[in-house]
Amino acid sequence: MSRSHIPRKRFGQNFLQDNRVIEDIVNAIHPQPGETVIEIGPGLGALTRPLLARLGHLHVAEIDRDIIARLKQEFPPEKLTIHEGDALAFDFGSVGPRMKIVGNLPYNISTPLLFHLAEYADQVDEMHFMLQKEVVDRMVAEPGCADYGRLTVMLQVRFHMENVLDVPPDAFWPPPKVDSAVVRMIPHTGAHGEVADMALFEKLVAQAFAQRRKTLRNNLKGLVDDATLAELGIDPSLRPEALAVADYVRLANRLAS
16 A cells, blocks of 8 residues: 555545455445446545446545545546545435445544435445444444434434444554444335434434433423323333334324324
């Protein structure tokens, strides 16, 4: 790996360097010729090169001008389409009607970026991301455990998710201070019930988890009363992590009606 590029903390740059891990990630993505794939944060090209070898053409989203210049030097435009700018503001829907999204996501913006990406669930076939393991644990958590929260519910309502690979710090340069993991996200339609009003669902979930140690009765005051909870068979004295994703869907749909 070329180390002439100095990793920038403000972009959360940690570059993959372990060839075995890179091969495992690319095999998990399973890119096929003709597929539209966009890589977020290609960095020094550790995933870009093997993805291109299988695809023939790749889209990348990158904010760092130095890296963009490197990419333009190494890859011709007919092989690599570069979308310059912040992934948080990028319209992923502009890439194509169907796509796979992959990447080693900057850990400092991973949660807002995941919420942004979730908006494109109906155009995505699969997503594979390297993230802080702690974040992946929250994404795949089951009701009732400490990792289960707002992120869990907001993503599981749209995606089936699984941790496909744990990655140690020494797989990167510079090594991060945390363990990492690769998550696979596959959109599903209504596995937990159809959400009637997504904006209302988001508001409900955010308010329910605003103070984790408080009960649903306290957290949802002003939005849901005890009678509505009882009508749906939900105990108002429960804490928010006790409710399954389907319970939040039922509750939001009851409010929407």
